[in-house]
Amino acid sequence: MSDPYEPSNPVRNPSGDEPVLRPHVFDGIQEYDQKLPNWWLMTFYFAILWFVLYWTLYYQAGFFSSDHDRVTGQLQAIQQTKNKELEAMLATLDDKLLWTWSKDESVKAEGLAIYTRVCSACHAADLSAKLGGAPLPGLPLHDAEWKYGNHPMDVFRIVSKGSPDKAAPVQMPPWESVLSPSDIAKVSAYVMSFHQPSAP
Amino acid sequence: MLPATKKPNLVSVTTINSDGSRFFPHPSDVKGRFTIARRLAGVLLIAIYVLLPWIPINGHPAVLLDVTHGRFHLFGFTFLVQDVWLLFFLISGVGFGLFYITSLLGRIWCGWACPYTVFLDHVFRRIERWIEGDAPARRQLDAAPWGPVKFAKRGLKHFLFLTCALGIAHVGLSYFIPLPQLYAWMRESPANHLTVFTGVMVYAGLLYFCFAWFREQFCIVLCPYGRLQSALIDDDSMVIGYDYGRGEPRGKVTESGHGDCIDCRRCVQVCPTSIDIRNGLQMECIGCAACIDACDDIMDKVKRPRGLIRYDSHKGLSGQKRTIIRPRIILYTALMLLGATVLTWGLTQVHGFEMSLVRLRGMPYLADPGHIRNQFTLRLLSKDDEPTTFTVSTENAPPGLTLSGLHDTLTVPASGELQQTLMLSLERPQYAGPFKFIIKATPSGGGQPLTREVEFLGPDL
Numbered sequence: 001m002s003d004p005y006e007p008s009n010p011v012r013n014p015s016g017d018e019p020v021l022r023p024h025v026f027d028g029i030q031e032y033d034q035k036l037p038n039w040w041l042m043t044f045y046f047a048i049l050w051f052v053l054y055w056t057l058y059y060q061a062g063f064f065s066s067d068h069d070r071v072t073g074q075l076q077a078i079q080q081t082k083n084k085e086l087e088a089m090l091a092t093l094d095d096k097l098l099w100t101w102s103k104d105e106s107v108k109a110e111g112l113a114i115y116t117r118v119c120s121a122c123h124a125a126d127l128s129a130k131l132g133g134a135p136l137p138g139l140p141l142h143d144a145e146w147k148y149g150n151h152p153m154d155v156f157r158i159v160s161k162g163s164p165d166k167a168a169p170v171q172m173p174p175w176e177s178v179l180s181p182s183d184i185a186k187v188s189a190y191v192m193s194f195h196q197p198s199a200p
Numbered sequence: 201m202l203p204a205t206k207k208p209n210l211v212s213v214t215t216i217n218s219d220g221s222r223f224f225p226h227p228s229d230v231k232g233r234f235t236i237a238r239r240l241a242g243v244l245l246i247a248i249y250v251l252l253p254w255i256p257i258n259g260h261p262a263v264l265l266d267v268t269h270g271r272f273h274l275f276g277f278t279f280l281v282q283d284v285w286l287l288f289f290l291i292s293g294v295g296f297g298l299f300y301i302t303s304l305l306g307r308i309w310c311g312w313a314c315p316y317t318v319f320l321d322h323v324f325r326r327i328e329r330w331i332e333g334d335a336p337a338r339r340q341l342d343a344a345p346w347g348p349v350k351f352a353k354r355g356l357k358h359f360l361f362l363t364c365a366l367g368i369a370h371v372g373l374s375y376f377i378p379l380p381q382l383y384a385w386m387r388e389s390p391a392n393h394l395t396v397f398t399g400v401m402v403y404a405g406l407l408y409f410c411f412a413w414f415r416e417q418f419c420i421v422l423c424p425y426g427r428l429q430s431a432l433i434d435d436d437s438m439v440i441g442y443d444y445g446r447g448e449p450r451g452k453v454t455e456s457g458h459g460d461c462i463d464c465r466r467c468v469q470v471c472p473t474s475i476d477i478r479n480g481l482q483m484e485c486i487g488c489a490a491c492i493d494a495c496d497d498i499m500d501k502v503k504r505p506r507g508l509i510r511y512d513s514h515k516g517l518s519g520q521k522r523t524i525i526r527p528r529i530i531l532y533t534a535l536m537l538l539g540a541t542v543l544t545w546g547l548t549q550v551h552g553f554e555m556s557l558v559r560l561r562g563m564p565y566l567a568d569p570g571h572i573r574n575q576f577t578l579r580l581l582s583k584d585d586e587p588t589t590f591t592v593s594t595e596n597a598p599p600g601l602t603l604s605g606l607h608d609t610l611t612v613p614a615s616g617e618l619q620q621t622l623m624l625s626l627e628r629p630q631y632a633g634p635f636k637f638i639i640k641a642t643p644s645g646g647g648q649p650l651t652r653e654v655e656f657l658g659p660d661l
Contacts, residue, residue: 034218035219118621121575124604131625134570134571136604136623137566169566169567169568170567
């Protein structure tokens, strides 16, 4: 068997273009004096330049924001948009408008879709808060008994912020993080469509 | 003055001069069976690359990685971002597949199938050959002073290089952006889609740089697969090699007492990385087989048998017994099959619909004097192009468990999702500790029902 550390066909073809062998020897190992390819050297210079520019622009001059700042900024922008939307909604929204909406068929249809998806689990499809005779956790919404206020805007606030009674063992969760202000207004209008302004 | 031609050796890279500058090799023309076969393979691979986004399968292009919408269409399958765990098995399977191929057949991938080689050898070098002529003509043009002819030739060459680079980059982009949309974007101002435009220009610029200037330096210095070769190849792997015993000592055809090699240096002239294959296997060799065709041609002319340079293992080249089945082949086969098996199993787990159930935040259960209740948010997600209707029911549930919040079927919009609040109630006397049950959503079209096991929780008894 041939020497395993040599290629099977150990042909050496020394020519004039071979690099210089350095004179020092360690454990029988010698090294050639070979130049790094120039393009490779350039990548090192480029890396140094990149570091200087990056450090200056990013950390010193503050030309670019960090990822953390960008994400926080975007989250704040989203929250601001939401707040503005709510403010705009609250500015125009009052009991009178919600009563008008509660007679509007297209608003009622949209309100029904949201009610079925989100509210009916606790308040039942017919607002009775009963399923097959057994009570569900929600309060009934079709009768004349109002625990936390009988105005449409009371309903709007309860849907947004949840039950005002924070000590109750079973309480309604706030929905403002799930539903948009206009969705909450629509679903409130849907609930009020079962009532009359004069005798709520 | 640096030499126009160099004599390759084993201790330095021919394409890097002793002062660190580049030596640009000009490989001679070569004809033969491997050259023809490689060209056919290259043309076929380029055709596949260009055509894949044009072939619709199940209503989507064969390959469309829609990053914007998080939908990845691959040969009729649709994947979402949450299916990304499959990539692990795809990559490990492909990785070990490449290990397997390499230990068996050497750098067959580099010479025949690598996109870098395919575009360089079958597009860019062909353009260069067509405009600047054969190897001596190209060397002459390199040395010539700048004049109208050199300027025109170089200008035309680089114009065509840039055109091809832009073409390849845009085909690449069509793997991510549907073709009609891409075509519409291409006719608009770049300012409208600045990120994508910059991306594709950088990609095209890199391709141009690589194929016009960087060339074999990538294979020799940068490519990680190339660097793994020494660990993957053994003396039984098939490589391109020179039959030392038959060829040496080299000598003139007319004289007797020599080996078969006539030292015509054709194998060196045709080599795209400028090595001398007669020095044995070297890291620069990309397995393009040009030297085999060149040597076979010469052997035919001097009426000696072909195969002085051939595809063979080191053992085969040195006249020893060839072995194919070795421990590493068995190991790589097993690992490759493991990856492929898990990937196949994983693909059966990817459905057109997904369901998830999340318990109401902050309130594991609701208890009032009469009832115990658990509230969940049901999320249904559809990859289908049509709206789908689902019927939701419970399974393995004790009698008395009622599900409210569902009065009808649920309709999930096409390629969309739906959230629904579910309330599960149980009368107090029937509650005897937490239990597990199944919530099932059955698509109306008769597809596979989606099931999720959930736990019903309540107060300590």
